[in-house]
Amino acid sequence: MTGRQRKQLWAAVQTALILIAMFIMLVPILWIFLAAFKTHVDVYQLKLFFTPTLENFGIVFDDPYRLGEKLFNSTVVALVTVIIAIPVATLAAYSFSRFSMRGETMMLVIILATQFVPAVVIILPFFVMFRDIGLLDTRVGLILVNLAIVMPFAIWMIKGFIDGIPMDTEEAAMVDGSSRLQVIRNIVLPMAAPGLLTSAIFCFIIAWNEFLFALILTNKNAVTLPIGLALFKGEEGDLWNLLSAAGIIIMAPMFVLALMIRKYFVQGMTMGAVR
């Protein structure tokens, strides 16, 4: 086999591997997408051509499923989480990036280490604690839990973006007459904006998809969309057409956000320093 043939073969293998990976990842999504528009009868048949219907989307918002409430809960929980997490994480990340503190590395490692604890391990203490202080089945409780989940992630990510802002620029602003807070507002925030937006979107996705804590800590009032999916279980088995419709509703915002991330992520990476 010549070198050129070997190269072509390798390229073919790579393409094949990518196609297999895509197939494995995308087929379930395609299946859900199709099932969401099928009737209860069609759903168990693996046919690609059928008469699409929108009635599933109507049913999931009606009694007894009332997906609208869950949608509202999910939106409130994810949005408030992001609104609190990003400013707090930005200030923390700025401090870690720019000031030298006693035990700084240690603190950063501890923040990251909280992510290593499996959620299942701490969920019982959470349950007991929330029951005692009355946060069980409340949106506030879920927001607190989600903050604990996204903050370490947000701090590390934003720190990376702030590290990329040259010190000279900030020092120039300080000599030019800015206080530290003015430096952050006028220089750091605009320069880190693509990074902050990227972090915000990631945090939103994490909070939006959070399942385990919501499953254990809510039962009626604060139920979120991922938990709502579990409702579609009737006497006749899993209602796959309704499940799929709800799945589409959960995924839609993610698709939009993913597209936004792609644009800003590239911008965040290529912002670059002025030299």
Next chain:
Amino acid sequence: MAEIRLDNLTKRWGDFVGVDNQSLHIRDREFLVLLGPSGCGKTTTMRMIAGLEEPTAGEIRIGDRLVNDDLPKDRDVAMVFQNYGLYPHMTIFENIAYPLRVRGVAKSDIRPRVEKAAEQVELTEFLDRKPKALSGGQRQRVALARAIVRTPKVFLMDEPLSNLDAKLRVTMRAELKHLSRELQITTVYVTHDQIEAMTLADRVAVMKHGVIQQLGTPDEIYNDPANLFVAGFIGSPAMNLIDGSVKDGMFVTTGGTRLVKIDAQDRDAAILGVRADDMQVHEAGQGDIDVKIYAFENTGESTLLTVQWGRQRVIARGDRHLRKDQNDVVGISLNEDHLYLFDPETENRIRI
């Protein structure tokens, strides 16, 4: 406008001494250059004046005011950074206007002042662009304009020309000199380039290992160096330093050549300093000593002859019409009025 007074200023990081107990009085309207190799403490000294670095000990005064505890913004200084430190998300106009805006200057005042500063550095046509769209030289001008848009008490410049290419550096140097004479504001300028120091400074402070080696006018540090370090650092090509001894009023090289008459006491070890320009090149046999050419270089405006002098190499400057070749023999004579003698132990100058 103000004088700057540094008293017993020290900066240490753990065991590392950046600036070692230095005192310096910079006069009102003076252009003072801090000159030295990298790591000599010159930038640290400037950053302490700016308030970007906190001194370990000592006092800094700008005008009559003790500024040790003042934030950078309260010291009324303007600084030009090596990497310009521009604000990439703002237009050139906004960059130059920033010091005014953040200090609460009235909006109606800002535009004329920015336009005047931009005009002084010939940037008027670029005001609407972002820094990204400018060349290195233009960016440096933006940094300059941002410094001169206010009338600060003190200008601080941290190697402002070192990121520019050689040709642009020469033009910008002249522009800087012109601007500083016009503005008449006390300036501290940090550089490792001795030509910048010579051309721009009213006085130069040569630093090494956190200690000022010599403070003087460019003339003084060039013609009257205080020690071996200053002698070797200033001048291009650097001063020739020849190992030897002094015996019976003659300087004798380590190779045993009786080189030149020198009016000093006998000593076993001495270093003779002589600049390339203070040596005359003659035909073989006509100088004090005959030497073989190691390398002959023609720079256009003059010629440089590196000659082998026993075990040492020495550079002499010849006439620009001189043409010699490697391994030719020439005669060299030294100008007895411009010789320097140093103690190799202490590295201090031995006054003749």
